[in-house]
Amino acid sequence: MITELKRVIDQVSREKGLDREILIKTLEEAVKAAARKKLGSNYDLEVNFNDEIGEIEVFEFKEVVEEVTDGHVQISLGEARKIDPGCEIGDSLGIKMDTDEFGRIAAQSAKQVIMQRMREAERNIVYGDFKDRRGEIVHGIVQRFDKGGIIVNLGRTEAELPVKEQISKESYKQGDRVRAYILDVRQFSRGPQIILSRTHPNFISALFENEVPEIAEGIVSIVQVAREPGGRAKIAVTSRDSDVDPVGACVGMKGTRVQAVVQELRGEKIDIVTWDPDPAKFICNALAPAEVVRVIVEEDARSMEIVVPDDQLSLAIGKKGQNVRLASKISGWHLDVTSESNYNQALKDAYDSLLNISGVGEKTALNLYQAGYRSAEEVAGAQIPDLTHLKDIGEEKARKIIEGAKQYLEVKEAEKALVQEAGVDSSADEGAASGEIDGGFESPAEEAKEETTDGE
Structure with missing residues (x-):
């Protein structure tokens, strides 16, 4: 019974x-x-x-x-x-x-x-049910609003889409359908709290995984994603199959795959670039469609100077610096983008300064410049070990270069003091002093520099 x-x-x-x-x-x-x-x-x-x-x-x-x-x-x-x-x-x-x-x-x-x-x-x-679903995309219906956050009905439970996880230009009303990324699942005495996101970089990764079979199958991998939600995003992809183009796989026939993701993100532009283990090559890919002429890498500072043609400077930098910001974010390197003419002028100015150092010729000047030294002042402040790791610079040569830089600065300071003492306009007399030196008078340091330069 x-x-x-x-x-x-x-x-x-x-x-x-x-x-x-x-x-x-x-x-x-x-x-x-x-x-x-x-x-x-x-x-x-x-x-x-x-x-x-x-x-x-x-x-x-x-x-x-x-x-x-x-x-x-x-x-x-x-x-x-x-x-x-x-x-x-x-x-x-x-x-x-x-x-x-x-x-x-x-x-x-x-x-x-x-x-x-x-x-x-x-x-x-x-x-x-949800604690192991972090990183998944879920579908829900907007149920109500709470202090700017959106409470989403997922069926058996509710989830929250906080203000900071919403794309700023998007708006919802009660009853709208919404897709979002499960960012976190927390357990409280009042019940589980499921946090959703539409701004997290992994939301794009999950969307592409749904659209691109090659990603779901593990043939194509998304290595890194950088986003400015609602504006633009860059994703770096690679393929473990040489016959599969990772960029082409993500774009799809006539752009259908990437457009499906763009549509879900309400028009957020997406740049798909090929990842490369060489940071310099990867940066060149990340700054596309701008053409990169030269990359100067400073490993210790994780910084790169990027040189682009004059007519592509604005393209490389992007609207309000967006393109270079995303390239920097996706690579993890600080990027300084400059035009070819500005670079050449800066290179000339740096060369002129470095070439004034006793014992420094064109090859050594280029070597120092590529290592990040832009003036005699910077060389004078270096230590011998700082220079000995550079190409063709041994301990003795490093010592002479540093001493030469200090001597050059001492001469410049002495010239400046003489001009000030004479009470003559500084800029005019500096030009005259420079012309006088160039016109026939040579210091012993400069004579030594000529000999070294000839031997490079």
Whole structure:
């Protein structure tokens, strides 16, 4: 015979997806709590659900004694044998109680505890379902708004799309469908909190994985993503199959694959570039469609000077610097983009400064420039080990170059002091002094420089 209680347990278990044994255990604990509240804590109680008859059974346990001193926990041998003729002194006798005596209060208390445990069990199930789904894309419906955040109905539970995870130019209204990336799943006493994002770089990666079979199959990989959500994004891709073009796979026939992602992101532009293990080559790819003429790499500072044709400077930098910012973000290098004419002028100025150092010819000047030295002042501040790791510069030559730079600066300081002492306009006299030196007077340092230059 199936009782009403058993029917309710089976129905809740089936409809809510809750473990039946957990429900029964919860019910037993609820009735036990209600009984203790009614009878007091002195009673030794045990509660069991009898699945055969579909009823809760409550047993009060008492010790069988000769003389009763506490009727709550003891029973005389005579009374005990009326219930169980085989019991003896010292036995613990379970006496079945009438659950009806707990009354309405006990029933209400049991109901509240059951509902609470059911909610806890449901929350645990939801958390268990979503905790391993971080990084997935989910579909939901905008349910309501909370302090700028969007509460999204995912079916069995709700998720939050916070303000900072929303694309600024997007707007939603109640009932709109939305796709988002599961950024985090947290467990709280009030239930799991599922955080969604539409701005995270991995949202683009997940969208492409859905659109590009080669990515889902592991043939093409997305190495890095850089985004300015709602504006532009760059993704770096590579292929483990030489016959599969990673960029072409992501773009798709007539751009269908990339356009599907762009449409989902409400028009966010996406540049797909080929990843390269060589940072300089990768930067050239990342700055496309701008053409790169030269790359000067400073490994220690993780910095690159990028030289582009004059007519492509604005293209390389992008609107409000967006293109070079994204290229820097996706590569992890600081980038300084300059035009070819500016670079050549800077190179000439640097060469002129470096060539004034005794012992430095054109090859050494180029070597120093490529190492990041742009003036005699910078060379004078260097240490010998700083220069010895450069090509064709040994310890002795490094020492002479540094000393030559210091001597050159001393001469310049002396010239400046003479001009100031004479009370003549600084700019005019500096030009005259320079012309005088160029016109026929040569210092011993300059003579030594000529000899070294000839030998380079």
